[in-house]
Amino acid sequence: MLRYLTAGESHGKAIIAILEGLPAGIKVDASKINQELKRRQSGFGRGKRMAIEKDTAVILSGLKRQVTLGSPITLLIGNKDFSIEKLPKVLYPRPGHADLAGLLKYGLTDAREVLERASARSTAATVATGALCKILLQQFNIRIASRVLAIGGEDTGAGMMEKIKEAMINKDTVGGVFEITACGVPVGLGSYVQPDRRLDGRIAGEIISIPGIKGFEIGLGFGYVENFGSQVHDAIYFSKSKGYFRQTNNAGGIEGGISNGEDIIVRACMKPISTLMSPLDSVNITNKKSAKAAVERSDICVVEAAGVVAEAALAFVLADAFLEKFGSDSLKDIKLSYQNYLKRIK
Numbered sequence: 410m411l412r413y414l415t416a417g418e419s420h421g422k423a424i425i426a427i428l429e430g431l432p433a434g435i436k437v438d439a440s441k442i443n444q445e446l447k448r449r450q451s452g453f454g455r456g457k458r459m460a461i462e463k464d465t466a467v468i469l470s471g472l473k474r475q476v477t478l479g480s481p482i483t484l485l486i487g488n489k490d491f492s493i494e495k496l497p498k499v500l501y502p503r504p505g506h507a508d509l510a511g512l513l514k515y516g517l518t519d520a521r522e523v524l525e526r527a528s529a530r531s532t533a534a535t536v537a538t539g540a541l542c543k544i545l546l547q548q549f550n551i552r553i554a555s556r557v558l559a560i561g562g563e564d565t566g567a568g569m570m571e572k573i574k575e576a577m578i579n580k581d582t583v584g585g586v587f588e589i590t591a592c593g594v595p596v597g598l599g600s601y602v603q604p605d606r607r608l609d610g611r612i613a614g615e616i617i618s619i620p621g622i623k624g625f626e627i628g629l630g631f632g633y634v635e636n637f638g639s640q641v642h643d644a645i646y647f648s649k650s651k652g653y654f655r656q657t658n659n660a661g662g663i664e665g666g667i668s669n670g671e672d673i674i675v676r677a678c679m680k681p682i683s684t685l686m687s688p689l690d691s692v693n694i695t696n697k698k699s700a701k702a703a704v705e706r707s708d709i710c711v712v713e714a715a716g717v718v719a720e721a722a723l724a725f726v727l728a729d730a731f732l733e734k735f736g737s738d739s740l741k742d743i744k745l746s747y748q749n750y751l752k753r754i755k
């Protein structure tokens with residue numbers, strides 16, 4: 410139902426996203442997109458670029474008088490640091506980045522030509538399109554939020570800050586775990602009938618595709634294996650006022666690839682940033698001699714920002730699955746279809 414493409418290099422003129430499939434009739438408050446972009450740039454441990462760039466999205470198509478037309482929406486986020494032509498070559502690929510694999514794959518001779526697109530700058534476009542998806546979902550009282558659970562193994566606020574400071578002092582980087590929750594999701598999004606229609610698989614695919622994300626779990630996730638089945642499955646109850654309900658949500662809101670009406674809860678982990686100010690060993694790609702990896706201006710910890718990107722990824726999947734279930738052309742039609750469905754399952 411929904412699809413999006415992004416384009417743009419990290420130090421090119423701009424980052425662009427085209428989102429196709431958003432229904433007609435949604436009022437879009439552009440400041441909501443910019444608020445999300447600001448959240449992506451926040452968090453303790455960010456690099457100097459965040460001080461230069463204050464992202465704002467310009468909407469180039471798909472809206473008239475701030476209301477969606479059903480046609481593709483084009484978003485443009487300008488790069489204040491537009492310097493791609495002047496930047497020096499990167500000849501020492503950074504371990505943990507796309508540099509070396511990208512050079513070999515595309516037959517390039519300068520890792521800058523890889524990292525300009527491989528860099529997570531493109532996640533600004535993900536967040537901007539996710540903000541539009543959130544605006545759609547909010548029409549149906551579906552809300553998405555994220556929180557950081559741990560940084561470098563520390564799970565208290567003070568402990569997390571200390572870890573980031575330690576990484577800063579040691580010219581190192583640090584990763585962590587975050588959680589994303591979607592509330593108000595109706596039962597019935599996604600399906601068990603084919604693997605590519607499973608909601609869990611679709612969410613996992615989008616979130617694991619965020620640069621730097623290396624682990625993913627839904628509900629109890631890896632915690633399932635420490636318990637017996639009788640201790641972890643969410644028993645089913647019924648009352649006249651609530652209908653079917655559960656007292657636990659270890660499934661994280663998805664059973665059999667379908668949303669079950671409980672909150673959708675997923676967690677993911679972000680590896681430590683791979684650009685190190687005290688670099689690891691690498692090789693000079695021109696003469697193949699040992700050298701230290703390239704040093705680029707970089708973040709130290711982006712777990713909080715990665716959570717914001719993952720919110721956008723989850724919003725995209727839920728909006729797509731929602732439109733698949735309730736129609737996709739006009740907001741009015743979708744609202745009617747949704748009301749009918751809620752009546753039927755009551």
Ligand SMILES: Cc1cc2nc3c(=O)[nH]c(=O)nc-3n(C[C@H](O)[C@H](O)[C@H](O)COP(=O)(O)O)c2cc1C
Pocket residue numbers: 456505506507527528529532619620621622680682683684706707708709711714715718
């Ligand atoms: C919001 C965000 C910001 C990031 N900032 C940086 C950065 O400043 N420096 C860096 O080396 N990696 C950064 N990363 C991670 C890299 O983009 C990522 O590790 C790299 O593209 C290789 O992909 P992979 O880790 O998925 O294999 C960032 C990731 C996200 C989600």
